[in-house]
Amino acid sequence: MVPMILLIVIFGLLLGVLINAAASSLPSSRMLQKPHCQACGVPRRPHAWSGLLAWLSPGRDCAYCGTVVPVREPIVELLMISASVILYLTDPQFLHWLLDLATVSIFTLIMIIDLEHRLILHIVSVPAAIYFAVVGSLDSSLGVSRTLIGGLIGFVFFFLLYVLGAFFARWIGRRRGAEIDEVAFGFGDVMLAMVIGLAVGFPGVFGALLRGIILAGVFSFLYMVVMVVRKQYEAFTPIPYGPFLILGALWVYFRGDPAIEAVLGY
Numbered sequence: 001m002v003p004m005i006l007l008i009v010i011f012g013l014l015l016g017v018l019i020n021a022a023a024s025s026l027p028s029s030r031m032l033q034k035p036h037c038q039a040c041g042v043p044r045r046p047h048a049w050s051g052l053l054a055w056l057s058p059g060r061d062c063a064y065c066g067t068v069v070p071v072r073e074p075i076v077e078l079l080m081i082s083a084s085v086i087l088y089l090t091d092p093q094f095l096h097w098l099l100d101l102a103t104v105s106i107f108t109l110i111m112i113i114d115l116e117h118r119l120i121l122h123i124v125s126v127p128a129a130i131y132f133a134v135v136g137s138l139d140s141s142l143g144v145s146r147t148l149i150g151g152l153i154g155f156v157f158f159f160l161l162y163v164l165g166a167f168f169a170r171w172i173g174r175r176r177g178a179e180i181d182e183v184a185f186g187f188g189d190v191m192l193a194m195v196i197g198l199a200v201g202f203p204g205v206f207g208a209l210l211r212g213i214i215l216a217g218v219f220s221f222l223y224m225v226v227m228v229v230r231k232q233y234e235a236f237t238p239i240p241y242g243p244f245l246i247l248g249a250l251w252v253y254f255r256g257d258p259a260i261e262a263v264l265g266y
């Protein structure tokens with residue numbers, strides 16, 4: 001039992017390292033690169049590939065320029081270790097554990113890049129869509145048609161919102177006599193809605209996207225209140241929708257799952 005749990009921890013840590021490397025290199029180079037200093041580009045020594053180990057050792061600072069490994073890295077690694085352990089303890093069936101962990105990893109990567117760059121990259125969302133289409137089609141509880149219909153609904157629904165948002169931005173821009181370069185929904189959000197639809201299938205896609213939109217709405221409202229109170233309010237400040245959509249997706253994906261029930265106690 002003890003060696004097994006150690007393997008589960010190490011696997012979670014390695015996934016965290018991989019997600020960090022992808023989140024740090026894909027937005028700029030569209031390629032997966034070995035961990036390197038974000039400031040000067042010098043490769044990190046292998047013992048400092050893990051943000052967690054780097055933070056726990058002198059390897060936290062770049063040997064060349066002294067830039068510190070971003071605090072996001074140890075956080076993501078701890079998160080993935082926790083996910084790996086919780087999913088294993090609540091459902092030790094190997095395939096369930098692996099698939100659930102893959103889902104958490106994919107959505108974590110998309111969320112980090114969206115939070116840091118306001119981007120949802122096709123190089124991430126297209127392989128993710130293919131992965132969920134295959135896994136959902138092979139899953140007896142979803143099957144081919146419910147998986148693909150879920151993806152189609154996510155895509156079409158958000159494509160309509162995307163077009164509406166573009167018209168709205170142009171209309172506001174004309175009234176103000178200036179272009180609004182930020183739109184509420186980017187095409188990346190449309191791709192993400194498709195990925196979510198494929199991951200949770202039909203009819204789960206409705207609940208997932210609705211939860212995401214409501215969470216984003218609640219956050220926007222609270223954000224607006226805070227900004228009004230601080231007298232810094234600006235109309236049409238866009239917020240990244242991706243993280244909220246992902247929270248909605250994980251909520252539906254893990255609903256009824258022993259892991260989430262154990263954590264949330266319902």
Ligand SMILES: [Zn+2]
Nearest residue numbers: 037040062065
């Ligand atoms: Zn450096």
